[in-house]
Amino acid sequence: MKRVALLVLPALLLAGCAAKEAEPASAGLTVTGRYPLEYAEQFTIDECAGGYSLVTIGEERYLVVPEDAPLPTGLEQDLTILQQPIENIYLVSTSVMDPIISIGALDSIALSGTQADGWYLRQAREAMENGEIAYAGRYSTPDYETILNADCGLAIENTMIYHTPEVKEQLERFGIPVLVERSSYEENPLARMEWVKLYGLLLGKKEQAEQQFAEAEQRIAPLADQPSTGKTVAFFSITSNGLATVRKGNDYVARMIEMAGGDYVFADLTDNGNNLATVNLSLENFYAGAKDADVLIYNSTIEGEVDSLAALLEKCPLLADCKAVQQGNVWCTAQSLFQQSMELPDLILDMNRVFTQENPPESELKFLTKIQ
Template sequence: MRARLVALGATLLLTPVLLAGCGDDGDSSPSAAAGTAARGCVTSFDENTDYFPVHSTLEHAKNFTVIYEKAYQVLTVKEPFPDGKPESYVLYRCGTPKPELTGDLADAPRIKVPIESIYSGSTTHLPLLVDLDRTGILTGVSSASSVVSKEIRDRIDAGKVVEYAGNGQIDTERIVTEAPDVLMTGGTDDPAYQKLRDAGIPVVANAEWLESDPLGRAEWVKFMAALTGDEEKATKVFDQIEADYDAIAAKVPDNQPVPTMIGSMYQGTWYMPSGGSYVGKLLADAGASYPWSGEADTGSLELDFETVFARSGDAKIWLGDGEWKTLADITAEDGRYGQLAAVRDGQVWSNNLVIGAGGGNDYWERGVTRPDLVLGDLAAILHPEAFPGHMFAFYQQIK
């Protein structure tokens, strides 16, 4: 699984999770039009009233769009999974008539919003719910052990969030019985999804990992907000992430980039991010240089150790992604690692600083949609003089 994800340029751990809607755990509070209740439900429908007065606008995300009508919006994911055909979802305000549409939208799922329950297909959805103060709508996760967020783990421990694919197999019977408002995928396909659709469970694809721009991935908070009715808050959340990201990038010294070793091997193959990938963009903004930064592909290159060693083995800093705790763990994994200059000099860093109680890595949960925090870590490692006293979010030095 890890090899497949890295080869596609994915920087997330796909762990299905379910979203719950706007229940008693929080006030949905979309900007209300006349004739709406507190959570945004319409009490007196008027076809001339705009029930979506606050619109999200997209600056960096390329893999989804939002089109607004007066009583509904059309949320479209261009590529719901690799090479998948576009999928559209019609989101209509609760209390308004279910839209009767024709053409391409005739068979699109109709989803009443704000939603009140959600099953989620990836731990990367969880920070979006936390940032929008919507953890109360989460009712299902695919693998409870993969969750790092304390707020979500507390809900799991309290029995408010169930596990629906702990063995890797989606329990369709349980999902149909529980009937969440939405099951959100992690950007992959599964035969079980069609079974759920046939049973009347709306399946919504979240494919943020196919974005090659770090800020594009972060902007998927607006995708979640389309379902929860939090467009205004999502804009504020994203604008802050963008401002922080840009501020860090502006502080990175613009002199000679720092030669850096990137990635690690998995089952004999070294997966190297291309320059056009999500990771490649982060490295460029952090002031790192590596021999494959000029590759325009948005995924990862599959290399052997000898190729990487010949072109990058003398780099003094290694940004790895192993589960190592000590330098001895690194050479124990593969003795050839001991030939790398960064290992000899003790400048090996890995993104395993925060590991959850069940073994989940926060880098693959919170880090995917918080590129500002990732960039801050990378910049501080490569340019410590420019970022004194930096508090690391995901990376730690392996000693």
């Protein structure tokens, strides 16, 4: 297996990467245009002559080099080189597994930052149980020996890696490129799913990725012209230390509620000086915002599922006086939700059914279960 090395090359500005017309970017690299993205704002792809691609994610930049193609000369020093085929990936960001499975590229992953029993995705769990994917340690404590022995070609991390920058630096010192994905920073669920196009580009599955995204987009297309239901909604979880965790008003979950026809009761909670998608509120402040909500949706992906109303009220007795509790309109998400990042249309459709039907059949719901 070929290892994709991180190369540090002589500095030369790659001017005009976003240009629509071809412009010389270096002695051996010419940008011809930008790959069109419909929703995603956290990454861009500049297409170059010869099949090369320049990927920008935040402040990180990557040059994707086609198989057997020469490395262009005179590139900037900060570029990370990704030589195709990209194989033996160490996948730490769990939300990336579903897009990769959806495009038929599971065999590109050799290492996981999650153990087999931590995967809700059947294909990922079975691949680990069958020995096709090995556990290589968490993001903060990777098993470097296992990673090196696997001839790892790429580590895909989420932004948690910035809490342990020494790990990223060590992987790079070993010649292993590190891609830090930022899909959770997208404010639109379709933008988050559109990251599948990046993985399609990297893994030679571009057409499959575009097809998967188009199908996901079409699943919720019928909701686009529907008016708001007028239902107010609180989406939350209760922490073990007695706080309510809610999504910010500009988060993709808030946008899903809106797309499903609801009004998110914490829509005014926006940036508070950090990049987190959530805000912790005291139970009193949460109650003040959620008490008149028509629908309560408990997010089980953080603290685990709640299987009864009694268990929820034990976490937060104040909820007993909430309108949704008294009217029996309290729901819980499946714990698998965060990992099933290509299935967000199903959650939107689930929420729409909850907002528009008095008692939607559970057989029609994939991610929501009524708490009774």
